[in-house]
Amino acid sequence: MKKKITRIWGIGLVVALMASLMVVAIPASAVDNLWDSEITPGPPPYQILAGSNVTDIAVYNDGEEIWAVTGDNWTYKSVDGGVTWTRGNTGEFTSNANPNLIAIAPDTSDVIAVCDTSMNKVFVTNNGGVTWNDLGAITDATAGTTIDTITDMDVSSTRAGQNKVAVSGYNANGEGNIYVFSVGAVGQLWGELKSKAGFNSSATANTVAAIAFSPNYPSDQVMVAVTGYVAGGTTDNILLEIYSFSHSAWNASAGFGTVYPALVVADTTGGTSAITNGSIALDPEYLGSDDILRNSFVGLNLAGTTTLDGIYQMKDTISKGVDTGQTIYSVAYNGANLIAGTTTNTVRYSADPMASVPSFYPTGSLKSPGGANSTVVAWAGTDAVAGTSGANSAFAVSTNNGKSWNDISLITTPTGNSTDVAVTADGSKVYWVSDQTDANGSFVSLYRNDGGWQRILTFADTSNYFVRLAPDDPDVIYLAEKNGDTVYYTSTAARISGTSAPPAPLLTWQSRAPMLPM
Secondary structure, three states: OHHHHHHHHHHHHHHHHHHHHHHHHOOHHHHHHHOOOOOOOOOOOOOEOOOOOOOEEEEOOOOOOEEEEOOOOOEEEEOOOOOOOEEOOOOOOOOOOOOOEEEEOOOOOOOEEEEEOOOOEEEEEOOOOOOOEEOOOOEEOOOOEEOOEEEEEEEOOOEOOEEEEEEEEEOOOOOEEEEEEEEOOOOOOOEEOOOOEOOOOHHHEEEEEEEEEOOOHHHHOEEEEEEEEEEOOOEEEEEEEEEEOOOOEEHHHHOOOOOOOEEEEEEOOOOOOOEEEEEEEEOOOOOOOOHHHOEEEEEEEEOOOOOOOEEEEEEOOEEEEEEEOOOEEEEEEOOOOEEEEEOOOOEEEEOOOOOOOOOOEEOOOOOOOOOOEEEEEEEEOOEEEEEEEOOOOOEEEEOOOOOOOEEEEOEOOOOOOEEEEEEOOOOOOEEEEEEEEEOOEEEEEEEEEOOOEEEEEEEEOOOOEEEEEEOOEEEEEEEEEOOOOOEEEEOOHHHHOOOOOOOOOOOOOEEEOOOOOO
């Protein structure tokens, strides 16, 4: 028996020795997969877009197709809610136009318009961006009028095989106007609407700040406009006006009642409050032919006063200032929740904007979209999306109705300097820290990858930072300054992605006080 055991041991030893030789003999190429590279959030394909601004965004009604312009000679298209982007064709705008406004037809993603407000040029595609056509000089030869400053643009739904493109603004004499082009019509030219009956005493208008086609345009053929004009030299009245294409007339002249144009707000400070920025959001159920359904919101940023800046709730012709004293740049309403971008990167949000006394809140400084100014907002399905301009700007998403935001793409801050990385215990999430100094300043950014990169924290600083995770709770994250005394922390990392609503007040990220010497 002993001899038999010895033989078995001998065979095992031989097998072990042969196995060891085989390990040694494995070529180096066979173990290359022991290391792999983690793809960081940049550079292209156009997730990081250094040196530009996200000046405007347009969302198709499926909530997935989103278009953006960044003030350069390109358009950017996403079909996955803004996670990844493709840039337009080479030589997209041969006239060297740099579009900064964009709008899409609500019912067809084939029809998109872009506008370069510095050149007063509008380009339209009717094949989803494959080719673009210059709509020519924005003038009305019959009326002898032109537009010198463009403030807004919109595209209607399809009616009788045509989509209308409208631009608003004013001419060199300070006369507000709106020009319309019918895409799909034979021999179409621009036509102006200022001379149509019922416009706000035409000669006194000084600007048309914002326009919007009715979401039910194919049936009601209605467009609304926010205008400002000086009455008697002492009062700046901001008005909401309504135009009927079927009647070719405005306001009361089109049968909308004698209260139109409706007063949004009157300033009696001496006629100094021209509209710097105006925006309008119509209720998704808006119907021009039904005064009960004519609900909207107007956002204002006025020169000469901040008291009257803000958001105004319009129930048909009845105006109520619901969030005043805020410099509003854009507004968006999905029928339940309202978001408003400001002239900074702060977003205002409300879950009850149509209430008699609605509640509005600002995003926290550490969970606003990245960027410095001119925040444009929109709804993309159940998500809110935003684009910003200025230093550290980006395309951002909120999955909790505007309470907190993550930058997910088109981030203009370079990512050339990695300072730290951390991984959750189960390997499901990777946190990566980067800082960079460029012409716009110095910024620290914390990114997270749990199936896609998002920038979950960013702020201005020049120092290196490192990240640490609590061993027993991956939702607790610390970001600390190397060779410094600043520590940021969160115990709600799950909420950073918007999977659950942040607590009120919103304190997703906090800064711990530095330790003081004994």
